Amino acid sequence: MRFTIDRLDHLVLNVADVEIAASWYQRVLGMEREEFGADRRTALKFGGQKINLRPAETDPRSWITGTNAGPGAGDLCFITAVGPEEVIRHLHECGIAILEGPVARTGALGPMRSVYCRDPDGNLVEIASYLPDA
Numbered sequence: 001m002r003f004t005i006d007r008l009d010h011l012v013l014n015v016a017d018v019e020i021a022a023s024w025y026q027r028v029l030g031m032e033r034e035e036f037g038a039d040r041r042t043a044l045k046f047g048g049q050k051i052n053l054r055p056a057e058t059d060p061r062s063w064i065t066g067t068n069a070g071p072g073a074g075d076l077c078f079i080t081a082v083g084p085e086e087v088i089r090h091l092h093e094c095g096i097a098i099l100e101g102p103v104a105r106t107g108a109l110g111p112m113r114s115v116y117c118r119d120p121d122g123n124l125v126e127i128a129s130y131l132p133d134a
Helices: 018-029 084-093
Strands: 010-015 032-036 041-046 049-055 075-080 100-107 110-118 124-129
Touching (some): 010 018, 018 041, 018 049, 084 110, 084 124, 100 124
Parallel strands (some): 010 049
Antiparallel strands (some): 032 041, 041 049, 110 124
């Protein structure tokens, strides 16, 4: 019998420096840091999901990962309840360069407005809003 997927639980980002990446996601996106497991792995929690931060130099025998384990290969989209103008204002206050936006995009639930930046590892970070004016 075929099954269906309910939701995304977590994803893993390969990072050059866990401390720098965790700090950025806490400061810029307001995520909550969590350490877990016997080997004290680091995760960033938001909503009902989390991002596990995997140091890029980790031996794949101790933490299996994708074929391309280098930092900066991610392309992530996060949803916020505030409009793009507020996102842009916050990114500027944090000293984060905006690559593009606000621009109209189509997300999983329909039209949205997006702003793009990069995290310290070069991952593309899209911050989007499903708003009536999207």
